[in-house]
Amino acid sequence: MGAAGVGFGGLYLVGLLASGEDVPDGTRVRGVDIGGLSRSQAEEKLDEVLGEIWASPLKVRVGDRDATVDTRAAGLRLDSEATVARAAQSGSGPLTVIGRLFTSEERDIEPVRDMDEAKAREALARTAKAYDRKAHDGAVTFHAGKAVRVQPRSGQSLDMDRSLAALSSADPSLRSAPVRLPVRQSRPRIDAAEVNRAMKEFAVPAMSAPVTLTIGDRRIEIGPATVGKHLTLKPDTSNRLTPRLDGQGLRADPAVADPLARTTDTEVEATLRLDGERVVVASDGKPGQRATAKAIKEAVMPLLTRTGTARTGTVATKKVQPTLTRDTVGPLGIKERMSTFTVNFEPAPYRTKNIGRAAELLNGSLVLPGRTWSFNRTVGERTKANGFVDGIIINNNQFEKAAGGGVSAVATTVFNALFFAGVKPLEYGAHSFYIERYPEGREATVVWGSLDLRFANDSGNAIYIQASATDTSITVTFLGTKKYDAVEAVTGPRTDVKEPGSRPGAEKNCLPQTPLEGFNVAVDRVFKSDGKQVKRETFRTRYVPRDEVTCD
Secondary structure, eight states: HHHHHHHHHHHHHHHHHTTTTTTOTEEEEETTTTTTTTTHHHHHHHHHHHHHHSSSSSEEETTTTTEOOOOTTTEEEOOOHHHHHHHHHTSSSSHHHHHHHHHHOOOOOOOOOOEEEHHHHHHHHHHHHHHHHHHHOOOEEEEEEEEEEEEEOOOEEOOHHHHHHHHTTTGGOOOOOOOOEEEEEEEOOHHHHHHHHHHHIHHHHHHHSSSSEETTEEEEOOOOHHHTEEEEEEEESSSOOOEEOOOHHHHHHHHHHHHHHHHSOOOOOOEEEETEEEEEEEEEOOOOOOOHHHHHHHHHHGGGGGGGGGGEEEEOOOOESSSOOOOTTTTOOOOEEEEEEEEEOOOOOHHHHHHHHHHHHHHTEETTOOOOHHHHHHHHHOOOGTOOOOOEEEEETTTEEEEEEHHHHHHHHHHHHHHHTOOOEEEEOOOOOOOTTTTTTSSSOOOTTBOOOOOEEEEOOOOOEEEEOOSSSEEEEEEESSSSEEEEEEEOOOEEEEEEOOOEEOOSSSSOOOOOOOEEEEEEEEEEETTTEEEEEOOOOOOOBBBBEEOO
């Protein structure tokens, strides 16, 4: 035993001396032969051959989608020093050392990985942001008169802790299948079975044919495309898709509103006139008939799952009384002229047309106490469809052609009527430069979508607006109850006067302008009762100079 021990130890010593500090022969790391190299040489070779592979984007699988992770950004790298140390240590056992004296056995060493967990979490968070998805419920929508099935989709979110473990054990040098990053699955509330049920039981039958509504002996047919625009299926508390019909939207839809207007009689408000200074009824109001949004909804909903002639139903209507009648004029407080104002203008076909149309739309407006009146809401957009034509307007401090030119004369007339009626203006704006036919500091313009003329009826009683136009004038009168004995205007002097410039007009569609100075002006509105001033307000206006524009 002593001799054998000495012999074994001698062989072990010879093996150690033969290998020295070198990596044992036959040592490989992922196919890279580092046997016989010094430790530094082995580390350098591993970095050169495997380092580039480890630095490449790592293919991963996130749920059912392929992705990549930037290994450098994730702090994942090959630890060459530790790998070589592992190789050297694994080959230092006595049996291994002695065996190498007689054989050239090859050995594969597992690479040592190093990962910065903080960086890895940040990298995985970026991956999660790109590839996580919320569960999408199944649904049924309606398009162009057809029911459309929307398939549900499950959701997924990256399981951060398990994905970190998977990433830390990843070995890019294997070039194997993508590293699977675990995810958590979430199921949609509305599954495919519920979508199929809703399609079969409601959606498809609802779009199968028109429905017909009857009002007395008159009929209104509503097609699937119209119904579908206002029909939805929403989940109830038990996640069952339940139909909802927007009655307000359906009633306002032109495909329903237009025939409904022809089928029902709209209430007619009384018209008023002045007999001297006293308000009298010119024609009495008349009750009308109205099918409400609720009534239309209640009539349509049961018809949607029926077939044939059963898709016809009756709409309940209710009698609607006008607000203004011979009996209500007195209680509403409309008894006298509060104010009247007239603006004269040079005759022009577009002015006559547009001003007359605006007056027609304004005439008969009833503003109850505490309510707000709007020019744009009352007159509507100045389009050809609304009865207006192109005319001259001011835009960017110069004249140009646009629809509704001349309507500012009506706005100015209304502004002065409300000014002298003593009611509260809420929104108004003067022209950018002064126009001589209007009272300076007491004029207004309107622009659809950006500038309105609005006032609040703070008089305590209703106000009835009369508007009438000729080829050369527009007159607006407010009827109601005077809150003050008199309302007067006191116009101050022009200040900060600026002289106009001169410039050539546009090459096309040039409109000439005469020059006029710009200035500031202040107008006081003075309220009087019993001959005494009870209140005073100041309206300040800045007009820019109106440059001379010449057209060659």
